[in-house]
Amino acid sequence: MIGIDLQNRKPIYEQIVERFQTLIVSGVLEPDSQMPSVRSLAMELSINPNTIQKAYAALEQEGYIYPVKGRGNFVSGNEGLKQKKQDSVFASLKELVAKGKELKIPCNAFVERARTFYQEGEEQRV
Amino acid sequence: MIGIDLQNRKPIYEQIVERFQTLIVSGVLEPDSQMPSVRSLAMELSINPNTIQKAYAALEQEGYIYPVKGRGNFVSGNEGLKQKKQDSVFASLKELVAKGKELKIPCNAFVERARTFYQEGEEQRV
DNA sequence: CTAAGTGTACTATCAGTGTTAGTACACTTA
């Protein structure tokens, strides 16, 4: 479900944060459902519990999860987070478009490529 | 012309590399024109000459510039680099689209937003 | 009540990397 990439230059704890953000916002993890425990997830991913804790602390600080002492961490039901997360994608898109313009990639070429990527992997309906 | 962001988590030398890649590929810096000297650019940006050298070494390794002993570094006239640089933008776009799909951003919303970003800052023709 | 599992906090240490500092040498050119 999670899966981390040790080659990636992005820190492990950030990968975990982003992965859970997506899972929560997209509804895969339902509100009030329990998160994996710090120790169990650390075992599963073969990394240090402190690293998981760092990720969970960030997720809590951002409102994605809430902790219950002695019981565990649970998914928060904050609706606004989805918009926020989508906005960050659009912010990245804006930067990428700026790069594209600098490199003189035509608008249509860029836009149509995006559309193609969107359609890739979808079911073919005959 | 260059301008670096010390707040950015991307290393200084990489910022310099990417900036020059864009300037070269977009034609702002013409083939065989002289690059700023290692020491002068270091002075201008108030950073260490070693950092500039690291950036130049990368640019040379990638074929963007070529060195002439005792004279300086010069812009290479490699045509293939433009395509390569554009491809990297498309690769980033592919990843971003994947994120967008996970967050259930509709294809049209994504694509139209890209188009809007492209049109922003362009001259209004009345 | 007890034991196991939970979050949380803390210190210490290690490893990698980006950056700086300083020096040195060969080359080209005015």
Add this chain to the structure above:
DNA sequence: TAAGTGTACTAACACTGATAGTACACTTAG
């Protein structure tokens, strides 16, 4: 000849991510 150029090298520093180990309070199942 002197100044400017690239290039190479070592050393040191700072920051950050990650690990290791310990400790304590809490909840829950037995």
